[in-house]
Amino acid sequence: MASSSSSSSLVTLFSLLCFICFSNGFTSTNILDNIQTVSFDEGYTQLFGDTNLMLLSDGKSVHLSLDQRTGAGFASQDLYLHGFFSASIKLPSDYAAGVVVAFYMTNGDLFEKNHDELDFEFLGNVRGKEWRVQTNVYGNGSTAVGREERYGLWFDPTEAFHHYSILWNHDQIIFYIDGIPIREIIRNESSMGGAFPSKPMSLYATIWDGSNWATSGGRYKVNYKFSPYIAKFSDFVLNGCAVNPVDHSSACDKAESNNYNTISLSTKQKYAMQSFRNKYMIYSYCYDRKRYAKPLKECSSNRRESLKSYRSNGVKLSKRHRHGAGNSATI
16 A cells, blocks of 8 residues: 555656646756655755654655654755755644644755745644645845745645645746745846845755744644644655755756756746635735835835735735625635
8 A cells, every 4th residue: 555655646746747847848858857756865864853753665755743842854965056846745634733844945054144045834723724834035144024925725735745846046936836836036136136045055844833923923832732743744856956065066067057047937837826826825025014114126016906905914805804894814
């Protein structure tokens, strides 16, 4: 049974990668040929959590658990400058308020004052309410300016594995869920300036206690009566330009590096992304007028159109409230 499940997962991953690559105009002689999964020992090392990290299926799957003693986490063995990074993740079920599962890239250990970061953060909830997914981007130590977006999902992330992916190149960053692009950040010196991530980063995955902020602003805390909370990871993809940690020289040749730099979203993908954002985005920093009375430069063009759909704190209004029949909001 385990072997059948693993084969099915790999077929799904291959289909996902085909969709991403061919939608972007690639043929199998380009980036697709180089994309393959790696085992934990081939690509990662344990970060913390001792026995709260468990390897399964010959090291091809990992369970991270959170209990009252500790959380757990792992990190890639290499630093990367651009690439495509992905994992299949299944989140803890039942009551999970305050629990944070993160799949992200950062270089904070190397650049303490001007680090870069790309985040997928999964925020647990009380029983009966769904997990939220949050993305965020920091560049060159721009932590005073958060660029968070938060979304609902069209599936239950606790029932099965789903693919979460990050494409990062010189000019853009794309976050994907199950092959669907959900957010694109374009490098634009006139708006983001030096806040676009541009230094080598490692990939991380963690589970930890975020009781002070993760669920309803900290209203609901982790309840360890329901622990251990277990996040499951599989189908690891580390397809990027590895760099030397000392001098940051790249192992990629110019042609390989350019494979990442030439990727762009197709018309079909842009339509799918906009459809997702219209339906499932429930918070955007661009629409948060309380936090940013003067919109950030990359937000100026769409601030006005948000007034009918988003509260002044950036949270999306419910349909009832937008129609004038109540005052509830999606949070």
